[in-house]
Amino acid sequence: MSTLTETPLESDQLIDGALLKVYRDTVQLPDKSTGVREWIDHPGASAVVPLFDDGSVLLIEQFRYPPRRTFLEVPAGKIDQPDEDPAAVAARELEEETGWRAGAFTKLSSLYPCIGYSNEIIHFFLARNLTKGTQDLSEGEHVTVVRMPFREAVQRAQRGEVKDMKSAMALTLAQQFLHAGA
């Protein structure tokens, strides 16, 4: 597979934004010609499926500006520091967004959502042993917490009604994990 590798020759940062770090690199392609690659440098993120003992799951509704619509999502957030443990990020975002803490996190998978233009990786966790904590939304963050049967959430994902891909994936991964363990 190494014959497909592209090697960076030069890298220019085009934007150092509050959210987006955008680069334009010149690269050497496998056939030794050169090409241009525009890409986003992303710190990575964690997404979590918080499952209660009664079989219900915590989700959030949130307006997302880029697609200009509200989504039903699993709690998730970005890694803040380069050496931050993804499970710790999952725990923090879960409590900040929903006001619930989890006693146990199980890693499900790590996947890249946008390989064409971003190096983002999302770490997926199943969270259990939930207890009440304190919701603490970031400035400018507005969410509605929704609790529903996990089975219903999975069905919604399978019917294509969970339009956020990381959330549909998270529910699928959790369902596969629980089914495999059952």
Add this chain to the structure above:
Amino acid sequence: MSTLTETPLESDQLIDGALLKVYRDTVQLPDKSTGVREWIDHPGASAVVPLFDDGSVLLIEQFRYPPRRTFLEVPAGKIDQPDEDPAAVAARELEEETGWRAGAFTKLSSLYPCIGYSNEIIHFFLARNLTKGTQDLSEGEHVTVVRMPFREAVQRAQRGEVKDMKSAMALTLAQQFLHAGA
């Protein structure tokens, strides 16, 4: 859900790149305060699961510069013109990337891979009745075509070995569709 809506007040294009169109907007938040949103304007894409009658599937291996690694992927590509039919894009990308044509496309779902910073939507299709066409890669595009049992591809996705989220999702959607129809 409309109480979560963010309303644009001002929009500045920061980059009009070959690939990336980046904007920084000022928005009115639900609590009437203002915030800044940096986002990517994306034309959307189609991704396709090409399934042979013998139960094998066509995938591609491709180096992706932003995450700097090679991925096992389903064939996929961007919508070129605003009014282009996603099924036509799926057909074009399938033949260009793999050299195979499909006689039948079934829409599986449409999902947003990166709602935090992009309006990209990916349209998923199952492609069947495959016949030999002509591979025609874009300039700077290098891919290796891989044919394997569909069952094996789904198992790889379930084991977390298909690290590209759209491809893991595409295989999952196809598997759910075929299972539901069986």
